[in-house]
Amino acid sequence: MGLGDGQSLPGRVALRLDPSLITRLTSNMIVVLVSGTNGKTTTTALVAAGLREAGGTITNSGGANMTGGLASSLAEATPDIAETRFAALEVDEIYLTAVAEMVAPAVFVLMNLSRDQLDRTSEVRRIAERWRLLVDEMPLTKVVANCDDPLVCYAASASESVIWVAAGISWTDDAIGCPVCGGEIVFSSGSWACGCGFCRPEPSWKLGADQTIEFPDGRIKVNPRLPGSFNLRNSLTALASCSAAGVPPSTAVTGVEAVSAVSGRFARYQIGSGTDAEVMLSLAKNPAGWSELVGMVDLIATDSALVIGLNAKIADGRDPSWIWDVPFDVFSGRSVIVTGERCLDLAVRLKYAGVGPLVVQDVYSALVVASKWSKQVVLLANYTCFQEARKALESPLAARHDGSARIVHLVGELRRWRNLSRTNGS
Ligand SMILES: [Zn+2]
Known part of the structure; x- marks a missing residue:
């Protein structure tokens, strides 16, 4: 912070x-x-x-x-x-x-x-x-x-x-x-x-x-x-x-x-208008906090789609190498989307944990895609990524659009990821 x-x-x-x-x-x-x-x-x-x-x-x-x-x-x-x-x-x-x-x-x-x-x-x-x-x-x-x-x-x-x-x-x-x-x-x-x-x-x-x-x-x-x-x-x-x-x-x-939510932590938001898809936001800032959250999600959110978000701004700490200390292995076999400005670091980390995540850099788009997988979505994010998600979900634009305004962006992201996978030979 x-x-x-x-x-x-x-x-x-x-x-x-x-x-x-x-x-x-x-x-x-x-x-x-x-x-x-x-x-x-x-x-x-x-x-x-x-x-x-x-x-x-x-x-x-x-x-x-x-x-x-x-x-x-x-x-x-x-x-x-x-x-x-x-x-x-x-x-x-x-x-x-x-x-x-x-x-x-x-x-x-x-x-x-x-x-x-x-x-x-x-x-x-x-x-x-x-x-x-x-x-x-x-x-x-x-x-x-x-x-x-x-x-x-x-x-x-x-x-x-x-x-x-x-x-x-x-x-x-x-x-x-x-x-x-x-x-x-x-x-x-x-x-x-x-x-x-x-x-x-x-x-x-x-x-x-x-x-x-x-x-x-x-x-x-x-x-x-x-x-x-x-x-x-x-x-x-x-x-x-x-x-x-x-x-x-x-x-x-x-x-x-x-007490049901604390400064947006554990708060639930509807994703888009006219849908019954809901996301619960959770926040962690360091390996200990992430370990707690990963354990919680593994236990209580077994049917939820997972979105994991990582930024590396000053408030988050510039060096995200600690993600290698987080036991993401518990998500092996689950549907996961990675998001945030360091989504590719997360994608590599998760791949080594036996998870093949979808990469959607924009956090709101990631939530919209996840809501197509399951009506219950859980976001795990670090500080500024969590705040971005909260802001997007609270903005009146989010309520009006059901994410369609972001689809253009999303298609671009998917194309980017496909190209990246191709250059990596995978
Ligand atoms: Zn001693």
Whole structure:
């Protein structure tokens, strides 16, 4: 994500004029700060929905998760600030210390730490060190931490009031070196340990059978409208976080279950007018996020046509070589369209995964073609490709045209692909 997405210019200016802005706006609120590499936008939305069941809540939806963006989000909510009891704020991993010093949070929610796009934020260990110092310096702040992520455990264990949540880890490649001794962490049967004694803490919040959440003084069934097992785990984290902020699961669960889309993620759109074809949008930005999505789609969208989109703009990270780390093999034998400005990189990657995709560079056209294969379409895309799809689907032109306006473009694409295949001798 580029600077423009998490930092807002008016917000930064406001902070320059009044450095205490964020502090003043949140001074009477119970503040929950949510951070981590993956799932923080969704989890923040779930936390906010849960807290809202108990009182006025403000949040920074839309990914404005650095100091400037936060100042803007809070300032926009100003008229309601007198009635606001809670703030659920998503914070960029790197900005957590700066924001925490401004808002004196009641709760930190530390989700996971993994490598982001290859050319950005590679220093996950340094972030873990910073978080560790932070929770140590703020002993009054409760820490809700994911016990399945060794780097998060390393950071959180410096606090004396940790609530361990079994929120899972889908990507262990970045966490194999022990942050305590440098030795090797071994993951097996849902746990992990290092020879030095550093090992997975016992969680007090975890998933039981049949979507039940078990916590220290009870259990509750949760039916999130958001799809996928990772959203069940995000709901678990959200309920633990609400509880740490003083809102019991029996109250918060109503709000958590009602969330159906988060800034377009998991939102469903009709494709064209007069059709009953529908697409669900999903977004991932790095190998860990993609692994989650690929697993979700493989499980819940077995009859859907798949469109996979990849751009490599600055906000996405310029180097898309991480696609080789994503387990696309699960789509072997399925009908897949690849799209986006790096669709050919994806096509090669998928070919090696045993998938023979159709290439349609324009994302809206790709969705229209997919809707001819199945009435249910799922788009997996990285950041700017996801935004392009959302914009196209929300534009009135898309609703009027059933894609016919794009057919000319599409035919050109098919011809291009055929020529390319021919020159490749395949
Ligand atoms: Zn160790």
